[in-house]
Every structure is written in structure tokens, then in C-alpha cells.
Amino acid sequence: MRTELVSEPGTPGRPNEDFASVGVPASGQGGSLVALDGVTPPRGETGCLHSVPWFTARLGGALTELTLSLPDVPLAEALSRALARTAGAHAATCDLSHPRTPQATVVLARWSAELVEYLILSDSALLIESPGGAVTAVLDDRLARLPRSALASDALVDATVRNKEGGFFTAAADASVARRAVTGVLPRGDVRALAALTDGATRWVETFREGDWADCVTLLRKEGPRALVERVRALERADTERVFLGRSKRHDDATVVYVEP
Template sequence: MRTELVSKPGDPARPNEDFAAVALPASGQGGSLVVLDGVTPPRGEYGCRHSVAWFSSRLGGTLTELSVSERHWALSEVLAQAISRTAASHDQTCDLSHPRTPQATVVLARWSAETVEYLVLSDSALLLTAPDGTVTPVLDDRLSRVPRATLTSAALTDATLRNREGGFFTAAADPSVASRAVTGTLPRSSVHSLAALTDGATRWVEKFHEGDWTDLLSVVRKEGAAALVQRVRTLEAADTERTYLGRSKRHDDATVVYAEL
């Protein structure tokens, strides 16, 4: 089995708010991967004494542990329990009802000798490669379907779209969002490899249009995950007129986890 993980901050002066892990149980049977992209809050109070990086680390660590220790749980239950446990760790000190309480996107995958299970919540991506080389993206595209005109301000987004019907969902303090995730199960024999990426890395496809998902995975497989992130950084630096980036951050935290089963 081959695994590769890279995570680069968008700004070296700020904490990386992504989280990534690959876990291989002591039994030697199967494994799991976890990728989170912490949601950077707007300036001002967001009801919590903890940073987004703290939240991503706490939720990601719990997801990693539960995904391998509770193999009889569906991944939606793993996520629900991880959200509940993370919330319980700071609900006495923080206002978890605030719409910008620390939160993150989630990609979670788990494999055994028989199956590959997956879960995607919000705009990070999971790519599944079949033995014949066909690449299938697993995406939660609700955020991309929200009209851009409704995202003109953080206050409007929080009041009408964030973790609301008709909008989009992230993992924050409410475990019920786990039921909103995109989930599925495939035979292990139909999956050769998996790649999980935060949107700082998927920019290569989604913003800069340098290729499709198959092309992106080819870069990761042949040149390595770090090479993909470096390509993105080069494109970001060259986009001085913001032709592709628009209002997005110049550089975002970028994480790639690749696993050949």
C-alpha cells in the first residue's frame, strides 16, 4: 500500500486550518483517511475562545480514532459522534450556537478487505480511481449551486445559507449535519486508489482550469502531492489581475492525501 500526505498553509505567518490523517488499524485490516478544511471566520467575534485550527485538530483527531476503532458504525455515525464529542469539549466555555462557531468541511473514507466507504461534506473533494484508471469525483456541490449574489456578505450568508436548508452544510456543533453528507459504499475490488483534497488544492481544476480530475490525479500519482500544491501556488502568484481567483484568498491552505489500496 502507498500513501502520501502533504498540507501547506496559505500564509506561513498563520496557522494551517486544514487537518489530514491516514490511519491503519493495529489489526492490519483496512484503513481510513480524514481531510478537513477549517472555515476561516470573518474578522470580529465568533463566539468561541478557540481557534479554527484547534477545532480542526480536535474534530479530525476524533474522526481518525473513531473511524478505525468503531468499524461497525457507518461513517455518518462516526461524523455525528465526532461532532458531539468535539462540541462537548468546549460547550461550557463557548457559544456554539453562533453561526460562525468553528467549523470545517469533511472528507472521510474507510476501507476493508471487502468495501470502500466514503463521506463528503461541503466543498473538499474525494477522487476514486478504478482499476481501469477511470476517475470518479465525489463532491458535495451545494455551495457551488448557491447563487453568487447571495454570498455578497458574511452576515447574509450566515443568516440564510450556512447550515440551512437551501444552502450548504459544514461540520460545526450540530451532529445532525452528518445526515446531510454525501455517502456511499463500493466493493474494494472496484477502487484502486483514493485522493482527498481541500479546495486550496482543487483550485488547479476548479479555478484555474488546468485540467480535469483525471489530469489532476495523474499529477499526484506521477509527480507527487507536493508537486500539485506547488503548481497551484505558481498559478496563484501569476494571477495578478485576479482573473481566476476573483474575491478568493490569494493563497489558501492546501492539503492532498493520496492512498493506493
């Protein structure tokens, strides 16, 4: 099994709000990957005493444990349990009903000798390469499908589309959101490689259009996740006129997990 992981903050010296892990059970059979992209809140009240990195570390740690220790529990149920556990860790001190309570996007994958399972919630990506080289991007595109008018302001997003029917969903305090995730199962023989990317890394394809998803997996296999993140950073620095970035932040936390199970 080959595994490579890189996670880099968007701004040096500022905490990385992403989380990533690859786990292998003591038996050495199978494994799982977790990639979370913490949602940076706008300035102002969040109702919580804790930071986004605190939340992603708690949730990511719980997911790493549960996806390995409970191999027969579906990934959506593992996410639900991890969210409930994380919420319980600060429910007594924080207002978890606040729309800006710490939250994150989620990518999970778990493999055994027979199956590969996956789960995606919000705008991170999971790339699945077949033995023949075809690449499928598994995406939760609900945020991308929203009209720009719905995203005009943070207050409007919170009031009308965040974690609401007809909008988009992130992993926050409500464990039931796990039912909203994109999930699937594939025969193990249909998968040669997996790559989980937060949106700071998917910029290579989605923002700068340097290649398609198959090109992205080829780059990861040949040069590794660090090379992809370095290329994204170079493109961001070169976009001085913000032709590609527009109103997006110059640099974002970027995480890539590449696995050949």
C-alpha cells in the same frame, strides 16, 4: 499500500486551519483517511474562545480514532459522534449556537478487504480512481449551486444559507449535520486509488483549469501531492491580474491525501 500526504498553510507563519490523517489499524487490515478544511471566520465575534485549528485538530483526531476503532459504525454516525465529542469539549465555555462557531468541511474514506466507504460534507473533494483508470469526483456541490446573491455578504450567508435547508452545510457544533453529508459504498475491487483535496488544492482543476480530475490523479500518482500544491502556488503567484482568482484569497491552505489502498 501507498499513502502520501501534504498540508500547507496559505500564508507562511500563519496557522494552517486544515487537518489531514491516514490511519491503519493494528491488524494492518484496511484503513481510513480524514481531510478537514477549517472555515476561516471574518473579523469579529465567533462566540468561541478557541481557534479554527483547535477545532479541526479536535474533530480530526476524533474522526481518525472512531473510523478505525469502530469499523462497523457507518461514517455518518462516526462524524456525528466526533462532532458531539468536540462540542462537549468547549460547550461550557463557548456559545456553540453562534453561526460562526468554528467549523470545517469534511472528507472521510475507509477501506477494508471488501468495501470502500466515503463521506463528503461541503466543498472539499474526494477522487476515486477505478482499476481501469476512470476517475469519479465525489462532491457536495450545494455551496456551488447557490446564486451569487445569496453569498453577497458574510452576514447574509450566516442568516440565510449556512447550515440551513436550501443552503449548504458544514461540520460545526450540531451533530445532526452528519445526516446531510454525501455518502456511498463501493466494492473494494472497484477502487485503485483515493485522493482527498481541500479547496486550496482543487484550484488546479476548478479555478485554473490546468486539467480535469483524471489529470489530477495522474499527477498525484506520478509526482505526488507536494507537486500538485507547488503547481497551484505557482499559478496563484502568476495570476497578478487576478484573472482566475477574482475576489478569492491569493493563497489558501492546501491539503492533499493520496492513497492506493
